[in-house]
Amino acid sequence: FTFSHALCxxxxxxxxxxxxxxxxxxxxxxxxxxxxxxYVTALRATxxxxxxxxxxxxxPDSVFxxxxxxxxxxxxxxxxxxxxxxxxxxAALRPDLERVMNGVIDLETTGFVDGGDILCSDDEVMxxxxxxxNRQGAEDLRPIVESLGYTLRILETxxxxxxxxxxxxxxxxxxxxxxxxxxxxxxxxxxxxxxTAEGEEAAAxxxxxxxxxxxxxxxxxxxxxxxKVGYNVQEMPTTQAALVDGGLSCMSLRF
Ligand code: CIR
Numbered sequence: 233f234t235f236s237h238a239l240c241x242x243x244x245x246x247x248x249x250x251x252x253x254x255x256x257x258x259x260x261x262x263x264x265x266x267x268x269x270x271y272v273t274a275l276r277a278t279x280x281x282x283x284x285x286x287x288x289x290x291x292p293d294s295v296f297x298x299x300x301x302x303x304x305x306x307x308x309x310x311x312x313x314x315x316x317x318x319x320x321x322x323a324a325l326r327p328d329l330e331r332v333m334n335g336v337i338d339l340e341t342t343g344f345v346d347g348g349d350i351l352c353s354d355d356e357v358m359x360x361x362x363x364x365x366n367r368q369g370a371e372d373l374r375p376i377v378e379s380l381g382y383t384l385r386i387l388e389t390x391x392x393x394x395x396x397x398x399x400x401x402x403x404x405x406x407x408x409x410x411x412x413x414x415x416x417x418x419x420x421x422x423x424x425x426x427x428t429a430e431g432e433e434a435a436a437x438x439x440x441x442x443x444x445x446x447x448x449x450x451x452x453x454x455x456x457x458x459x460k461v462g463y464n465v466q467e468m469p470t471t472q473a474a475l476v477d478g479g480l481s482c483m484s485l486r487f
Pocket of ligand 1: 250251252293296298299315318347348349394395397398476477478479481482
């Protein structure tokens with residue numbers, strides 16, 4: 233959770249066509265832009281260098297840059313997102329990864345992996361199978377992450393959750409914030425788990441970025457729980473990302 237850099241992408245005007253499980257109205261592209269700017273500013277305030285790539289109108293969901301790649305130990309692994317409209321995001325991002333990372337490794341697979349299904353600690357990469365990430369993709373990722381010194385654990389993302397990290401995030405080396413529902417699957421037994429407060433499940437898509445835990449606004453009881461155990465919590469509005477099933481972790485690659 234200590235990072236010197238992040239890579240983000242400006243939300244496109246086409247974000248109004250972003251994928252969503254349930255339609256609660258289109259996001260407003262200009263409000264999205266403002267929330268995104270605040271996000272970038274907050275990451276920078278931790279001391280990190282944050283590069284913001286230009287919007288890519290061809291891909292409505294490209295603001296959710298985390299799904300197209302995984303950054304580990306200075307290397308970028310170019311993934312294969314599982315939604316048809318998002319498959320091309322990887323190739324579009326690759327030249328930038330070549331430029332900013334020490335090396336780029338392509339996930340060669342006929343399967344699929346979305347970065348949102350991957351939760352990393354210092355020594356372990358957990359990958360949740362979901363509607364976007366299948367076993368073939370996960371198995372083909374295994375040798376790559378093992379060659380970088382991590383163990384890979386394949387888990388199940390419960391059926392009605394988009395991504396594994398929609399409902400979990402790393403708070404520190406041994407602590408995970410998760411919804412009671414995801415934690416109940418037993419996948420975090422080697423970690424200390426802090427549950428989101430009832431009715432605040434969306435708070436689980438948080439990010440620990442250097443000294444700060446960024447939490448989506450509107451989850452006061454979860455914020456309180458985290459502050460009580462000593463985390464420095466900063467709340468950030470994600471109202472527009474939420475309309476297209478996105479949250480804080482999806483909007484950056486951290487390295
Ligand atoms: C999608 O359905 O792919 C986007 N609308 C949301 C992606 C959110 N990404 C993430 O949780 N890592």
